[in-house]
Ligand code: NAD
């Protein structure tokens with residue numbers, strides 16, 4: 001029986017291994033983590049991450065061929081294939097701070113593998129890492145290897161949160177990079193055999209190590225670039241009277257452009273896009289390519305611009321001040337169908353409004369009060385460094401209240417900011433909401449999910465990203 005061990009029971013390690021276990025009943029899969037609380041949650045009825053369909057997959061295999069354990073060394077030592085799916089955050093200090101990937105967690109995992117291994121192993125990079133990381137890992141593993149042979153593969157993960165199970169069941173492609181040697185080819189084949197249990201072989205792409213590593217950074221950079229492009233257009237639409245949804249539809253019907261990932265928004269969030277582009281920028285700089293670095297940096301700059309443009313729009317619409325005004329924030333997660341708040345645009349928007357002394361009442365169906373308070377009091381890039389994940393005092397930010405009901409959040413508010421596209425926000429009783437708000441009542445739709453015309457009929461002043469401006473907003477000075 002092939003034994004797989006995955007180091008890192010997070011958003012990638014957990015769902016990916018659960019699907020491998022489900023699709024390959026004859027493979028034993030152990031998912032290990034240094035976080036005992038995370039492992040305890042994986043072994044309970046309340047899984048540590050919210051992901052549609054995940055509960056069902058885990059329930060089918062847990063205890064049969066899928067195991068979650070904090071005994072990292074035991075499972076690593078007996079595994080044939082070891083996936084490393086630890087966090088690879090942006091460095092917060094020292095060389096490359098604010099850009100480079102922090103490989104501390106990866107390196108400590110590699111050193112532990114070298115220490116405890118007693119047989120040959122395939123080590124698979126599942127985390128997103130800088131190109132050429134495999135070379136460094138190879139050195140760590142072989143330097144301490146006591147004659148044990150390690151083959152390193154790069155097998156980046158392309159799942160998106162909220163659709164992880166669907167993406168894993170039916171991936172556009174699986175990418176495997178390895179050494180172009182007989183041993184490397186054999187290792188690639190071994191991993192290919194795992195995926196071939198459910199992925200058509202023509203969708204399993206094999207490349208050299210560096211192409212696989214770089215393809216992951218490139219894919220995220222291209223995806224984020226599309227969002228920044230459409231968001232840049234949204235600003236121009238507001239200035240000219242064009243409608244960004246019509247522009248997106250028109251350009252998306254060109255088969256060379258395609259319709260996906262052209263939704264204008266308050267900005268992209270999530271743990272990957274910003275981190276991976278910053279990492280790409282740093283790699284370009286290190287390779288003496290400042291023009292290429294600046295090109296990709298602009299994707300992040302436009303994203304930051306979009307978030308601050310949104311805050312400016314809210315403040316300028318409400319008579320240039322939100323001081324002391326109650327603003328309801330609907331949605332805090334970085335997208336719908338997840339409770340994940342890493343790099344969510346809601347953090348920057350809320351901080352911007354708090355900077356103008358607003359009182360915020362926040363509601364998200366999947367994000368806890370503790371998480372929201374931690375996020376609002378954390379420094380940039382600190383979120384993915386476990387040492388900083390200490391709960392802050394719940395009274396740390398007095399102007400923030402977190403509630404468990406949208407109607408409670410909006411009651412007596414002056415304005416509503418929709419920051420996550422949860423379906424339930426489309427069907428709220430806006431008549432009722434309007435009656436219970438201060439007047440004039442504003443809705444700032446950062447995801448373009450409400451029917452602005454209907455809301456205007458009720459009496460709201462509505463701002464929708466990249467749409468022709470409400471007459472009220474048109475008369476105000478332009479926002480920068
Ligand atoms: P995560 O923070 O949810 O999970 C990482 C886990 O690794 C944590 O539970 C942490 O405790 C554990 N860990 C860290 N060091 C360890 C060690 N030495 N031994 C054992 N466990 C250790 O992160 P994630 O979102 O699952 O992402 C993991 C990697 O996958 C990152 O490189 C990320 O860029 C990449 N990725 C993420 C996504 C996504 O949607 N989240 C998608 C594709 C790729």
Ligand code: UDX
Pocket residue numbers: 157158159160161162220223227260261262263264265266267268269270271272273334335
């Ligand atoms: C992304 C990649 O899609 C995935 O392939 C990779 O493995 C991890 O990073 P994820 O961050 O989970 O996945 O979600 P994604 O659906 O890409 O959304 C990222 C952000 O972009 C979200 O904040 C989302 O709301 C935003 N977005 C997405 C837009 O603003 N407009 C769009 O058209 C699409």
